[in-house]
Amino acid sequence: MAGPAAGSARPAAVRARPRGGVAAWGATALLPAAAALYWLPLRGTDLAAVGAFGLVQALPVATLVGLALLAVGFALALAAPSGTRATRALRAAWLLLTVFSLHGLPAVLEPEPRFPTAWQHGGFVDFVQRTGETATALDARWSWPLFFQAAAAAMDLFRAGDLTPVLRWAPVVTQALYLVPLAVLYRRFDVPDRAVWLGLWLFTSVNWVGQDYFSPQSANLLLHLAFLALLLRHFAGPTPSGGARPRLLAGPRRSAPRPSDARGADPRRSGPRPRPRPGVRPARATAPWGRLAVLATLLLLFAASTASHQLTPFVTLATCAALVVLRRCSAVRLPLAMAVMVVGWLSYAGAPYWSGHMAEMFGDLGRVGANVTTSLTGRLRGGTPEHEAVQYARGTFTAAVLLLAAVGAVRRRRAGFGDRTLLALLLVPFGALAAQSYGGEMAMRVYLFALPAACLLAACALWPGTAATTAPASDPTSDGPLTAPGGRPERPGPGDGAGPAAVVAVGLCGALVLGAFLVARFGNEAYERVRPGEVAAMEAVYRAAEDVAAAGDGTVRLVWLTPAPATDLTPNMPWGYRAHERIGYVAAPAPEDPTDLAALLDLVRDLGPETYLISNVAQDQHIHLDYGYPPDWGRRLRAALAAEEGVRTVVAGPDAAVFTLAEDEWGPDRTVPPLPELTARVGTTPHTPTGLRVFGLLLGLLAAVEVREALGRHRPRSRAAVWTTRALLAGLLLVFAAVVAERFWLLA
Template identity: 30%
Template sequence: MNRSREDTLAFERHEANSNSGVIINLLMAFGLFVAFIIWWTSLPLTNPNALDDYGLISILPWQFWGSIVLVSLCFVFGLKFSSVVPWARPAALLIFILLLHATTPLVYGTLRYSWAWKHIGIVDYIQRYGGVNRVEPFLSAYHNWPGFFWISAQAADFLKMGPLEIANVARFFPVVSNVIYVVLLGKIFRRFTDNQRVVWAALWIFSCANWVGQDYYSPQALSYALYLFALTLCLGPLMPRTTIRKKTLFRTRTWFVQLAPKASLNSSWLNITAVFFFAFAVFGIVASHQLTPLILAFSLLGLSIFAPLSSGYPVLTVLALVFWVIYPAAPFTSLYLPREVADIGQTMDGVTNKMVDTSSVERGIAVVVWAGRALSGAIVFLALFGWLRSIKNRKPVAIVCVLLIAPGLVLGLTSYGGEAVFRIYFFCSPFLAFFAAVALFPDRNAKSEALSYIVFFPIILLMSLGFLLGNNGKDRQYRFSPEEVEAAWWLYSQSRPGTLLVEGDRSYPSQFMNYENFQYLPISRERPKDLAEIIEKPASVFSRWFSDPRWQDGYVIVTRSQKASVEALGVVPEGTFDNLELDLMASPDFLLVYANKDARIFRASRFSKFE
C-alpha cells in the first residue's frame, strides 16, 4: 500500500510538472508571437522623413519599445526555464536581431551608408569589365583585395541583378551577418564554459555591443564571419586533445592560464575536412580585407602558445597574408607599403580625428556619440568585473583573454588610422560580452541566481537603448530617401570619362555605378580657407574649377542627407547649402538639370555647348 501511495504521488508530481511545462511553453510562444506582431505593426507607423539628430529613436512608436521589453523579458524567462523551453532562447534572440537590424531597411526602404553604395560600385565595375584593375588609382585597395566584391559580382550576375537591385538586397546584410555571427559565437563560447546561461547571455550582450556599424554590406563583415569560422575550427576539430599542462615550458604558469576548451573527438576525415575549410577561410580573409588577417594571425599565435593548437595554423595565415601582399596586391603595396611602414605605430594619432568633438555639434549628435561611448564603457566595466569573478572562482580564462587581447596588438603594428579603433572594438566585443555575461551569471549554483535575472533584465534594456542610439543615432545623414537614390541613379547614368563631380558631402548614394568616369570633389572636405570662399561665392569658385581643360563634363550635386551631415557636424553654418543652390540657380554658368524634393543636380553650362 505504501509503495502504491508513493507511486501515485510521484505520478501526480510528474503530471503537475508536465502541465506547468506546457503552460510555460504556451506563455513563451504567445509572448514571442505578440512581440513580433507589435514590432511588425510598428513599422508602418515609423516615418523616416521625421528623423532628427537623435536618429531612429526619434521616430519609433511605443509599439516598438513594447516589443523590445517583451522579447527581452521572454529571453530572461527562457534563461530561467531553459530545460522546459529550450527553444525560447534562440527564438527570442532571433527576434531581437530582427528588431535591431531589420527595422531600418524595412522602414527606410533604401541602403544606409554611402560607403555601402561605394562597395556596390566595385561590384558594378567587375560586372562590366569582368574583373578588377589592380593599377586603378581610385579605390585601389578595393581592386587589390577584391574577394568580397568578386563573390558579390558572381552572385549578382547569376541572379541578373544591377546596382539598384544589389542595393535593395544589401540593405538586409546586417540581419544575415548578425545571425551568422551569433551561430558561430555560440559554438565558440561553448568551448569556454558549460554554463549555458553564460553562453546565451553573452550572445545577447554581443548583439547589443555590436553597435559600431561594421556588419553592413562590406568586406569586413564577410571577413569577420570567416574569422569567427576559423576560430570555431581551431577551438573545435583542429584543437588536439593533448592537455597544455604536459608542456614543460608552462608547468610553472599560474592557474588562470589553464586550457579552457574541452577535448574534441577527432578523426582523420574530420581533421582533413577542417583543415580544408580553415584554408578556405584564411584565403577568403586575405583576399578581402587588410586588417582581419593580422588579427587572426595574432589570435592563432596566442592559441598556439596557451593551448595545444599547432603553430602551423598561424604560420599558414601569415604566409597567405605575405603572399597576397607581395603578389596579387603588389600594384598597391609597391606604392603604399613604404609609407605604411614609415607610419607604423601612428594609429593612435589618428584616433582623435575619428572622435567627434561633442562640444561643437548639435545636442542630439552629442547624446548619440556619448551613448555609444557609454555602452562600450559599460560593457568593458562588466567584462573586467567578470574577469575578476573568474579569477576568484578559479575558472580558466586564458583562452578568452588571448582572443580579447590579440586584436589590440594591431594598434601598434599598423598605420590603419583611427578607424582601426572601431574595428578592433568589433573584434574584441564577443569576448568582452562573454566576460560581461560571467559577471552577471558567475555560477550555475549561485545562491544569488534570482538576483542575476533581476539585474540582467534592466541592463539589457539599457544596452538596447544604447545600441539604437549608437548604431542608428546618425541616421538623419546615413539614411537616404528614394528621391536621393533616384537623383544619384540619374547622375551616374549620364556619366562619361573625365567628369568632375562636385559633391556637397560624401553622405549620399555615391559611386555605385560607372564610378571610374568621375573625379570627386566633396565641398565639406575642403580646407577651411577654401571652404570659406565657397560659402561666400560658390558659383564663381565652381566655374573656376570646371574651366580646367582636363574635364570633359561637370556636375554639382546637393542632397538632403548631405545637408544633414555637414550641419549636424558643424562643418558649415545651417542653410549654407540652400544658399549655394540659390547662387547656382541664379548663375548663367550653371543649369539645373535634375531636381526633386531631396536632391538637385546642376551642370556647368560650358559642357552643354558641345552636345
C-alpha cells in the same frame, strides 16, 4: 521504493520546475505580443523626424515599449529550464526576433537601402560583372578583390540583375549568420548554458559598429568567427595540468617525466598544487584524415580572408599565434603557414596598393597614442552638441561593455576558471592600435573583433559557472546531466540558477542596452540613410556617364562638398553604384557662406566639360552635424546655384539637385577627360620569380610535415631528419623574407 540517493535529489528538481515552467509560458505568450507592439505602430512613420539623435527620434512610443519587451521576454526565456529542446527553440526565437527588430529596422522603414558605401560596393560588383576584371588603379580595395568577385559570381549564378535587395537586407542576414559560428565557439567554453545564450543576445544587441552592411569587413568577420570556432573545436591545445608542450617540428619521442618532476607538484605538500580549470573544453578526438581536412578548411578560410580584406587576416593570425604561445592551440605550425600566406599576398597581389601608399601603411606603426586619439577624440570635431552627445554615448556604451566583460573575467577567476583563451580573444585585437589608425576607424574595428569574447565574459558576470554547474573536471566534455561522484544528480550551484533577481537584472539592463543600441547604431541616420531623390539625382549622373561612354572613352566628374576635402573621403550619397570607372568623384571645399559661389564655380570650370556638381540633403546633414554649419546651409546653397547666371540645373528635387555650367561657360578646351588607367602597373625585382617559387615550396613543405605528423605518428623520426627539415624550412623562410624585403625596398 526509491533509494535515499534518488529521493534526496527529486524534491529539488520538483521545486525548480514550476518557476521555470511559468517563465517558459510567459516567454512564449509574450513573443507575439512584443513583436506586434514593436512593429505595428511603425506603419506611417515619418522619417522627416530623424534628427541629431538619429532614428530613435522618429519611432513611436509604443515601439519603444515593444523594444523593452524584447529584453523582458528574453530574460523570461533564460529563466526557463535549460537542456530541453523546447527551451532552446524558445530562446532561439527570441534571439532571432531581436536580430530582426534591431538590424532590420531601416530595411523596413526606409525606401532605399542605407549607407553610401554599400552602394559603392554594389558598383564594384557591377564592374566585375561587366568586365570580368578588377581595377587596381582606381581603389585600394581592388588589391583584395575576392569579396566582389564572389558576389559577382553569385549574381551571375542566380541571374540576378538588381543588387539593391541584397544591400537592403545584408545587415539582418549577416547578423543572423554570425550567430552560427559564434554559438559553436561559445559551446567550446566551460560556461553555463544561460551564459551562452546571453552572450549571443548581447553580441547582436551591443554591436553598434555598423560593419554588417554589404562589405568585405562583414564577410570577413564571419570568416574570422568560423575560423576560431573550428580551431577551438578541433585543436584546443594542452592544458597547464597536463600534456606535452607542442613543438614546431617534433623530434624523437622521449620517455615520460618522473612523478617527482611532474608539472604542478608542490614540494611543500603531499599532493599536486590546485590550479584553475582551463575554462575551455579539450578538442574533440579527430581521426588523422579528419584532422587534415579541418586544417585544410582552416587554411581555405584564411586564404579567402587574405584575398578579400586588409585587416582581418592580421587579427586572425595574431589570435591564432597567441593561442599557440599560450598553449591553447595544438596546431603549432598553422600560424607559420598563415603568416607565409598573408605576407605573400601583401607582397605580390597587394603591391598595387602599397607601392604608392607606404606612408599610409607604416606611417602610424607604433604610434599607439596618436592612433587612439585619431579613432576616438578625432571624431569629436566641433559639430553640434547633440551630435557630440551621440559620439559620447557610443564611447560610454563601448566602455560599459568592456567593463562588464572585466567583471565577468574576475568572477570566472574567483569561481576557479583560468580563461586564457577567452582573454586572448578579448585582448589580442587591441594590438592593432599599435599598427595604424585605419583611417580613424581602428578603435571601432578593435571593438568589433574583441566583441565575441567580451559578450561571453559579460554574460559570465551574471552566470560565471562553478564546479557544481558544469561537467565534472574528470569529464569536461560531457554535455549530459550533471552527476555527483556517487551517481546522484548534482544540485545547481550559485552560478547556474535564474531566479527572480537574475530575470529582473537581465530584463532591466537589457532594456537599457537596446535603447542605447538605437542611439549608438543609428545616431547618424540623418546622413547615413539614402533618400529616393538622391538616387534619382545619381541616376542622372549615371546616364550622363553612359552618354559620354557611347561617344568615346571619356569620363565625367562629379563634385561634392565637404568642409574637409583632404580627410573626408566618402560622400554621403548613393555613389558609385554604376559606371565605376567612368565617374571621377571630386571633393570640393564647402563655402561657409552658401551664396559665395565664385571659388566653387571656378573649380567646376577648371575640371572641364561633363563636370557636374551635386548637393543633397544627406550631405547637408553631415556638414551641419559634424562640422557645425547652419541647418539651412544646403537649402540656401541650392537656391543660390539655381539663381546663378551661367549655371544649368540638371536635376532639382527636395532631396538633391545636380548642376552644371551652361555651354558657353566652358573655356576654350572642351576636351572630355579620357578613361583612366584601370590596372596599376607594378614592376618586378630581380628575385621576384625566386620569391614566388619559394612561396610555393614553403607551403608545400609545411603541408608535407603536417601530413606526416597526422598519418605517421607511430613512426619515430631520426634526429638527422628532424634537423634537416628544420634547416630546410629556415632556409626557405630566410630567402622568402629577403625577396619580400627587396620588393618593398625597390618598389616603394
